[in-house]
Amino acid sequence: MDQSGWSHASTLAAGHARGAVLALEPLSFWGGYDAALGKIVEKSHPCHGRSLAGKIMVMPRAKGSSSSSSVLAEAIRNGTGPSGIVLRERDLIISIGVIVANELYGVSVPLVVVDDGVFDTLYRCTQPIQIDAPHEGGEARIEIMSGTTL
Helix, strand or coil: CCCCCEEEEEEEECEEEEECEEECCCCCCCCCEECCCCEECCCCCCCCCCCCCCCEEEECCCCCCCCHHHHHHHHHHHCCCCCEEEECCCCHHHHHHHHHHHHHHCCCCCEEECCHHHHHHHHCCCCCEEEEECCCCCEEEEEECCCCCC
């Protein structure tokens, strides 16, 4: 985080989002997330039963099948997916899901990658954050919204 309260990130998919953070261990959307209900259904996942709808998903990377892309795209289309995504590692499966949702359904979800220090801060964050990722492949900014409630 710089002194203005902003962090810098790399944009994988452009967009703007603001919301509460939901920090997750790696999740497979294929078999692990119900895109219709908007709930994590993987019984062994620590966030089983939680919804990503309207949240900023902070996760190191995805796990599992490449079919996760289609489940994520469908969740985004249904409004049951995250409003923004922050990853520690570039993830092709997540990227494809977000890009497909934008191309097919016209719904943009910012997807950014941050370094370890920023990731650790956001993973523990209890306040809403804002992502401004105006250009794919460009720099994004993330702000912790101090004193803000959603």
